[in-house]
Amino acid sequence: MRLAELSERSGVSTATIKYYLREGLLAPGQRVSATTADYDDGHVRRLRLVRALIQVGGIPVAKAREVLAHVDDESLGRTIRIGAALWALPQGPEPDGGDPAVIAARREVDRLLERLGWSTAREVGELSPVHRSLVSAVSTLIGLGYPWDAELMAPYAELMHQAAVRDLDFMETYPSEEEKVETAVAAVVLVQPVLKALHQLAQEEESARRYGLE
């Protein structure tokens, strides 16, 4: 297909597509003449992921390029390929190692992972920026005096594990390896706002059930 059709099918303007091409977020089309190139379904899919990262995720272009480099790295196994792309996403603030709340949070996260039997997360530990984000988020609760420990977190972690199982089940319905990896990355960026809204809506609902609306 030509640029105009790619724009129509992806819902991204031709000017924006040209910008993404210049920035290396989208592979060049197959050149058919000095002024025209041919694009395929892979380009439509890739534009979808780029839009998810930049427009929904608010991820800077340079960061998106880094995420996509991992998505495209066929030398990696699926877990590492998805993991590397996810690790390149913006994370929360780095925990401050000397803060007593961070030390307590790290201990509770360690206890949580042991309790849950999340052996990969335990082995990888704070090499993973996601693990560091978790320590940081828990340290904020502890620092503010909330009693967040491994026991309190465990049921939330089990719920999020069930959500992750559903994410990967959904990912596996896509045929090619590249689509699977793209879907896994898009899911993290796009499903988070849905979960956040569902969580708040569920709180409103549960509050109304318990305490009425008066």
Add this chain to the structure above:
Amino acid sequence: MRLAELSERSGVSTATIKYYLREGLLAPGQRVSATTADYDDGHVRRLRLVRALIQVGGIPVAKAREVLAHVDDESLGRTIRIGAALWALPQGPEPDGGDPAVIAARREVDRLLERLGWSTAREVGELSPVHRSLVSAVSTLIGLGYPWDAELMAPYAELMHQAAVRDLDFMETYPSEEEKVETAVAAVVLVQPVLKALHQLAQEEESARRYGLE
């Protein structure tokens, strides 16, 4: 207690406390002389919530003032008081009513709420900014071609409802009505980053279990 002790107990600098007092985010202390005032445990708690909203939630001062006005409104029942404070939090983008993806998303959200029996959420509908955020987030997935419908969302919504039940159980461990409302609001702001990190960590773990690390 005097300002210095309030600062020490809350971990907020005296300069920042004075700023919050000027901005009306913190009630004035009991004046004991021309230059000194006396503060109590309620001030320590309130500073905790203000820090959660502004430093963790990244909420602008004017918006935080609006949230706190609802928290302090004793004329409201608990559900409305929590709800009003939550509604004042920043939400996702407004859905564009004419967009076919938004129309489809609204239909699927309606079907979801009916299926779940969330009657308050159905009645309040898009009067709730949280409901509008949900429609907006789902419309993004649909607009990008992902088959997100009521059936796919239902298990995620059930999981988030279980999380909300835990949030309110935790809230109920606090003694006073004011503390309950403060805790409910703080929970939404502070627990979200924990859930987000747990969700991503669970994806890494589940991916390693399914596909190995090679």
